[in-house]
Amino acid sequence: MIRVELPAHLRNLARVAGEVQLEVAGPVTQRAIIDALEASYPALRGTIRDQVTLDRRPFVRFFACEEDLSHEPPDAPLPAAVASGAEPFLIVGAIAGG
Amino acid sequence: MSTVRVLVGTRKGAFILTSDGKREQWDIRGPHFGGWEMYHLKGSPADPNRLYASQSTGWFGQLIQRSDDGGHTWSPMGNKFAYEGVAGTHQWYDGTPHPWEFKRVWHLEPSFTDPDTVYAGVEDAAIFRTTDGGQNWQELSGLRGHGSGPRWQPGGGGMCLHTIILDPADPQRIYIAISAAGAFRTDDAGQTWQPINRGLNSKTIPEPTAEVGHCVHHVAMHPSRPDVLFMQKHWDVMRSDDAGDSWQRISGDLPVDFGFAIDVHAHEPDTIYVVPIKSDSEHYPPEGKLRVYRSRTGGNEWEPLTNGLPQSNCYVNVLRDAMAVDSLDECGVYFGTTGGQVYASPDAGDHWAPIVRDLPAVLSVEVQTLP
Numbered sequence: 001m002i003r004v005e006l007p008a009h010l011r012n013l014a015r016v017a018g019e020v021q022l023e024v025a026g027p028v029t030q031r032a033i034i035d036a037l038e039a040s041y042p043a044l045r046g047t048i049r050d051q052v053t054l055d056r057r058p059f060v061r062f063f064a065c066e067e068d069l070s071h072e073p074p075d076a077p078l079p080a081a082v083a084s085g086a087e088p089f090l091i092v093g094a095i096a097g098g
Numbered sequence: 099m100s101t102v103r104v105l106v107g108t109r110k111g112a113f114i115l116t117s118d119g120k121r122e123q124w125d126i127r128g129p130h131f132g133g134w135e136m137y138h139l140k141g142s143p144a145d146p147n148r149l150y151a152s153q154s155t156g157w158f159g160q161l162i163q164r165s166d167d168g169g170h171t172w173s174p175m176g177n178k179f180a181y182e183g184v185a186g187t188h189q190w191y192d193g194t195p196h197p198w199e200f201k202r203v204w205h206l207e208p209s210f211t212d213p214d215t216v217y218a219g220v221e222d223a224a225i226f227r228t229t230d231g232g233q234n235w236q237e238l239s240g241l242r243g244h245g246s247g248p249r250w251q252p253g254g255g256g257m258c259l260h261t262i263i264l265d266p267a268d269p270q271r272i273y274i275a276i277s278a279a280g281a282f283r284t285d286d287a288g289q290t291w292q293p294i295n296r297g298l299n300s301k302t303i304p305e306p307t308a309e310v311g312h313c314v315h316h317v318a319m320h321p322s323r324p325d326v327l328f329m330q331k332h333w334d335v336m337r338s339d340d341a342g343d344s345w346q347r348i349s350g351d352l353p354v355d356f357g358f359a360i361d362v363h364a365h366e367p368d369t370i371y372v373v374p375i376k377s378d379s380e381h382y383p384p385e386g387k388l389r390v391y392r393s394r395t396g397g398n399e400w401e402p403l404t405n406g407l408p409q410s411n412c413y414v415n416v417l418r419d420a421m422a423v424d425s426l427d428e429c430g431v432y433f434g435t436t437g438g439q440v441y442a443s444p445d446a447g448d449h450w451a452p453i454v455r456d457l458p459a460v461l462s463v464e465v466q467t468l469p
Contacts, residue, residue: 042174
């Protein structure tokens with residue numbers, strides 16, 4: 001199971017309290033995780049990535065294993081610790097706005 | 099006895115204020131969607147417990163929420179606002195072409211007759227429509243595709259389509275307004291549009307009487323006279339008696355004719371309200387006095403309404419969608435401020451009192467009069 005941690009606003013929107021656990025078929029990538037997340041929680045569509053371009057929203061960041069993976073290609077494999085569920089994939093609202 | 103439900107959108111959530119017809123004691127519910135910018139909430143005239151809300155942040159984008167029980171519970175609906183075809187370009191602040199990019203929904207206008215049909219005015223300027231209760235949104239692309247589109251430019255708040263007025267007598271006719279392109283009208287249910295800006299004179303643009311490019315702040319109409327429109331422009335209060343084909347200035351004896359909000363009395367189609375703001379560089383009331391001005395003559399002759407409003411040290415603004423009226427026998431008038439106050443007058447503006455004082459900055463106010 002893949003573990004995903006959402007920022008507070010998106011936890012409220014998805015009506016979940018803590019980490020989200022997802023089944024991801026095939027290689028574990030940013031795109032695969034977000035595809036699975038949006039399939040399980042349709043209310044999150046458009047909040048993490050643009051629905052038309054599929055680009056990550058500018059003030060959303062992706063962290064895992066103490067690394068900023070935001071600028072990695074969406075189809076690049078994520079660290080093995082994320083794929084095994086040992087470490088969560090963090091979706092973070094950037095600190096912006098003062 | 100009738101009740102009144104006031105839907106308030108703020109910078110940090112939505113609030114629902116309810117009262118009986120006396121409009122003295124208020125119940126305040128909220129914040130709904132705390133921390134999110136709530137640009138607009140509006141109820142369906144066909145089913146008043148069906149509410150739609152525009153929810154957004156710079157972080158997580160745009161959501162549309164719907165309630166089927168008068169705002170007690172909400173469900174997220176479809177939020178895909180995709181421009182039809184090639185998005186094209188409009189003018190940027192520096193005059194260069196800039197690609198059309200969806201940013202947020204400023205205004206939601208439900209149909210008079212079908213609770214599942216709603217129009218959405220968005221930034222960058224376009225109009226969308228849902229006919230399935232908010233699940234799917236389609237652009238009425240004839241507006242953005244109007245030949246003048248590449249000459250539209252953003253106002254200070256962005257290039258937003260902020261005003262949508264449906265004609266209760268003619269379902270084919272819709273009026274919209276865009277900052278800073280101007281006002282437009284369709285007579286074929288949104289397939290084709292024409293600019294309706296003749297008579298506007300904007301000294302802040304290179305060609306003051308241009309077909310498009312005017313910073314229209316808001317437009318209001320009385321449902322009994324759908325050909326008569328009242329406009330608060332960046333500067334100037336204007337009136338049209340021919341469905342926007344021509345406009346006349348009705349600022350008259352206002353102390354200043356800059357402002358954002360404008361509305362019409364529910365039962366007197368020539369009684370109109372504005373809130374003069376000192377200037378476009380200051381954005382607060384003249385002399386620190388919060389005054390609503392009322393004209394009972396359809397413009398030109400105005401009286402200040404001050405009873406119950408702060409008359410010293412008041413430096414709030416009243417934004418374009420933050421004024422509304424109820425339709426009780428004695429018309430109530432409501433407005434919200436960027437200081438977080440929502441004021442109500444149960445007697446058409448003669449006396450005012452705050453319903454609530456310390457909300458986040460108010461972006462929009464709508465009123466439902468319920469049996």
